[in-house]
Amino acid sequence: MEAALFTAQDLACWRAERLVFAEISFTLAPGEALLLTGANGAGKSSLLRVLAGLLPAAEGKLLWNNEDALADRVTHGARLRYLGHQDALKPALSAAENLGFYARLHGGDVPAALEALDLLPLADLPARVLSSGQKRRLALARLALAPCGLWLLDEPTVGLDTASVARLGPLLAAHRARGGMVIAATHLPLPLPDARELRL
């Protein structure tokens, strides 16, 4: 078995003076995937934000290669892609322009990333006219831009039709095949074979 690359040790999180979760620990090796499941309000989104370094943990540690993952937050931010509930799109920019913004941040080829989510026919439309499923696909197209170590995905398939969920399969598989890790919060089935489950 490969050595752990990303490790969470005894994480706890408070929100609005309520303990949302405690004693959350896991390890992920290159290529592995973890599904976060649990009832509404169990803390899946909060945990993803903690793992992204966007929300401070009340307790616990995050390690990358056995070193403090958050010692340098810019480095941590650069090795992951975080996709929250919101699609983070500028309504007035076209689909291609929205993705171009992320391509300038992360690198990668915009037409190829649009193609990966079957969005080329919509490339020139302003994001405001896209349907909710098309907007979600455009958010997901950021994953197809440039490789990175860890994908943190919050309900990635909400609003997607069956064909679009299927398109996500090869994207996730290619990321894992090159050693990328995935942590996804979901209430829906995801094309992530052999993923472990962490129930909150």
Ligand SMILES: Nc1ncnc2c1ncn2[C@@H]1O[C@H](COP(=O)(O)OP(=O)(O)OP(=O)(O)O)[C@@H](O)[C@H]1O
């Ligand atoms: N910004 C916030 N301020 C205060 N409390 C919050 C905030 N965001 C979330 N919470 C609370 O933290 C708890 C966990 O919320 P979170 O969104 O992490 O759950 P979740 O498991 O992702 O839920 P869902 O399945 O509904 O998406 C909830 O009780 C929620 O009310």
